[in-house]
Amino acid sequence: MKTAAAGCGLLLVFLAVYWSAVWLYLVSALLLGGLGTALWWLWRTDRLVRGRDRAWRREEAVNAGRRTLAEVDGMTGTEFEELVASLCRRDGCTDVRRVGGANDNGADVVGSLPDGRSVVIQCKRYAPSSTIASRELRDLLGARVHFGADLAVFVTTTRFSGPSEKFALQHGILAVHRDHFGLWNNGTSLLTLSEVNGKGQGDSRHRGRWKRTYGR
Known part of the structure; x- marks a missing residue:
């Protein structure tokens, strides 16, 4: 715990001293991370929807062929x-x-x-x-x-x-x-x-x- 607290303290000090030089990189990293997460969520949602659609179409194909x-x-x-x-x-x-x-x-x-x-x-x-x-x-x-x-x-x-x-x-x-x-x-x-x-x-x-x- 002490080591983690010390690390956080050093990071804050570093940011305070060099903020003007690194803020643009940090904001860019956050934006890219957020964009990547959003794209991954959209890709995963699309795969799930497509999977459900394929399953539905297969079931419909089976049902469509059925006659008594x-x-x-x-x-x-x-x-x-x-x-x-x-x-x-x-x-x-x-x-x-x-x-x-x-x-x-x-x-x-x-x-x-x-x-x-x-x-x-x-x-x-x-x-x-x-x-x-x-x-x-x-x-x-x-x-x-x-x-x-x-x-x-x-x-x-x-x-x-x-x-x-x-x-x-x-x-x-x-x-x-x-x-x-x-x-x-x-x-x-x-x-x-x-x-x-x-x-x-x-x-x-x-x-x-x-x-x-x-x-x-």
Whole structure:
């Protein structure tokens, strides 16, 4: 304490003697310090605001892609393809475009995944009572070759038959059935679905309930 008091005393004496020579430097240092603090506060505030804005936009992007499955069931095939394309963009895919239509070579949506791999997607907005047969997935294999895609994805609003699901797994096709599409539509990323490919359609009892619910 005595050392600190002595130091303060010497500083006061120094300022009193040399004030006319150093006051301009001291005032300049204080002004620069204040300006630096103000700029740092503005920069920090801007980063916080921008961070909250990015988080809000990400949340809005997720919410904007959400539709109930009942709403999806009422879409046209083109509207469903547009929805699938928007979900791909939400997940960070780039160069996404809808190519479905006449002479589409078996593809409805193409683009690039966030990891750089190219992807080709076949979209089938079928009634829930329908079933995807293996022959429909064979068309997607041709599309993957035609577009030179690294990953082929088959997205549907119904379920896959046992043979078609097995075919998808054997040929590296990501088979997104109705339940998986519901997860994707509600925020799960497309690449995350690849971890549960070939699962989620349940056992024979689940399939029996499915048929009773949807009339087949």
